[in-house]
Amino acid sequence: MSVDPNGQLTIAIAAGKGGTGKTLVATSLAIAIDAHYPGCAQIIDCDVEEPNAHLLMQPELTAQAPVEVLVPEVDLDTCTRCGACARACQFSAIAVIRQAVLTFHGLCAGCGACAYVCPVDAITEVTRRVGTVKSGSAGEIDFVTGTLNVGDQRATPVTKAVKDRIRDDLITILDAPPGTACPMQETVEGSDYCILVTEPTPFGLSNLQDAVETCRRIGVPCGVIINRDGSGNDGVERYCAQEGIEVLLRVPQDRRIAEAYSRGETLVATMPQWRDELATVYYHITDMVAAQATGEGVS
């Protein structure tokens, strides 16, 4: 078993828009890496609101653990109704309306500011379960997925919990949730590289621009995979050229891919030639990350 000499990368697969092919790319990339480095790949489904990587990877999930957050509990006998907690809370998760003290656990970020500012120590932080992390393996690929409890609004604690399972000794692929909001940012942050999957349409381009801007602000280098290439216009290509963003791969508009995917088959299972294409993308990312690390070392 050979191990990548450049270290074990963490690569996030994201997109500004849903349905562009994040999971298509993430699952096949993990399989391609596993084929070249058996037993060295890990895939983590970070879309805890609507996980779907398991549908394609068919993993055997052998362990599960609860995800808990801290929420405030107010001792109403001690509380003086001063309202300091409500003023401190940035999420309106606690309110003091005349004599009533209300906590809204679904809005709470678990930051503890309310307990910190309470002048009479009337607030204790207690745990509340918000989701579950499940782990196991699909063949030799380490597999992690998480689910946010139905009705809960804050995905990031569960995203953090699945990311805690990133193994330093494995090459990790993070399948990010769609969009550019907190759950996506939480996923991409700390990754070595981010692949943005897009469609060559005006809508795809608009969302790609948001995603590129987000990656730049987070400080994670990114490149683009164009899915359903040939189906739209050249707006994405022109934007990438203008902005100096590399197009890593183009997956054509092909009915066979769509049909196989709808049956729950991965791209590489349907068309094995994509395994080498995706492995090449991985090697290329490895080189770019290594070059950047060297560049930073010099400067």
Next chain:
Amino acid sequence: MKVAVSSRGTERMSVVDPRFGRAPYFVIVDTESDEVEGIENPGALAGTGAGVAAAQLIADAGAEAVITSALGPHAWAALKSGGIQVYDAGRGTVDAMVKLLLQGGLTPIEEPNADLKAGAARFGQSPDAK
């Protein structure tokens, strides 16, 4: 009694905004002294928790009643727990609504009548009153 009216503006003659949490302003009318105070609702553009923030805002301003059209479960729980009565606004000005209230012409809202984030989703549009 101080009454808070969800509004598009800060004055007595401003138009009512049907959304509670996402209204840009509240006009607080003191029905005894007839004084009027317009306050900005910073929660109007919040990601989440706008209704709770608005309830806190008007409670801190001393309001004992609210005139609005649509409010969600969080805002409702906050106002109800604080003993703040909620009345269903029609279309018109703040002034007209307060006069209607004093004449007994407004009906109380007895339960939340909008979904979480409903006001945010409709932002900038003319929402249905119910």
